[in-house]
Amino acid sequence: MDFKKIETFVFKQYGIDLSAYKSKQLTRRIESFMNRAGATNEDDFILKLKTDPNLSKRFLDHLTINVSEFFRNKDLFMDLEKKIKELLNPDKKILKIWSAACSNGAEPYTLAIIMDRLTPNKRHQIIATDIDKTILEVAIKGVYKPQDVRNVDKEILDKYFTIEGDNYIVKDTIKNRVTFKHHDLILDKYETGFDLIVCRNVVIYFTQEVKNQIYKKFYEAMNPGGLLFVGATESIYNYRELGFEKASTFIYRKPGGV
Template sequence: MDLIQFEQWVLKEFGINLSAYKSNQLHRRILSLMSRVGVNTVDEYIALLKKDPNQRQKFLDFITINVTEFFRNPEIFDDLKGKLQSELLPYNKNLKIWSAACSIGAEPYSIAMILDSISPMSRHTILATDIDSTILEKAKKGEYVYSEVKNAKKEYMDKYFKIIGDKYIIDSKIKNMVTFKKHDLILEKYENNFDLIVCRNVVIYFNQDVKNEIYKKFSSSLKKGGLLFVGATESIYNYRDFGFEKASTFIYKKL
């Protein structure tokens, strides 16, 4: 069995469309993972994934790129905070936000902290979605280790975290601002009327056709004047094709 057939098996077994990923990069990742677990063929690997729940989860984590932290690229989050204050909050006190491919919840919780600090009396709603239901369970718990929270400013650490042993436990007020839900960016419909969509360090792994389709759907899901916040390596060069203008380097505004 070759890697194309493996992709078909993964789609059937996990509902993950690997053909959307950049194929050379993806195949290197799969072969690397097979090598790490000591299997030589795709058939052997499938047999392992069928019988070993731990290896299934390792595969899902590896493929769905669950690498994240609070306030990743802190200076870019400062920029977002400024845009929330100047572009969105003057016109709408209760924002509707989507954190797409949210992984362990660090990004939606980071945004909840910013919003609570700059507009504490508002009732913002944050939808946080990911394809991986196991990682969503971790996100709902709101328990982190130092390496995941190390970028958070002292004012946020003091106000929004409780430290128990080596765990950093997020405040219930912040947890209650975020609703987690399983969602596939490639295969499922998107909700509408968002003021802000955050999708960082995920689309970079997809091929150009899939990227374009996702950006088009993000644009449709945003209100006029809404913002799209992307990762530090994800400039959208053809942003005008999707009805955006640049609000800053990694933030785009729907016209």
């Protein structure tokens, strides 16, 4: 496959820099999509993408892999909740939280639920970002299916969701705690002053070099004492080199006072 051709098109069309993604894995994914779309070669595929908005949207979904759910790896979220408690200090200003690559919103809303339980008086701000504008629209709507909430306890479902048939709708009290924004982890600048960054199940698609760049930028974006929560297959082996200390199996801390 002429990967360069696709890479150039994807960057122009969607603003996504594929050179940062692991190429073998990605080539396989693109090839299988091209075959299913019935494209005979790269030029034919690009033409199809340009002329068929529906195909174009599906290709973007395929590239970005939007799978998510509430309390993904529930035990790890329970662990995170304990660590957040340690961050809560009555004298401390508002906690600033970032769900980076938030997909359909299940992750930042999970954080909002945890924060509501820990600090009902809203002493926090949650920013949720993703590269995919379509999935951000889904996130803002906050309507989910049973499989998205399969890890959620009944008591939480009753308190934070309105259930209409097969739809689980996040209540406004939770929705209002999250601000969604478009952001590319590779190309865009990072905000600063975060006490907690949650970035899960996205860096697995990136090359080691890009992963390191992202972790360095997270480090810069965090307050001393701040936490970085990563995915269940995303242990950071070189965390010391990057300046972090280990707070728990999948949680890293920027050294310093809270």
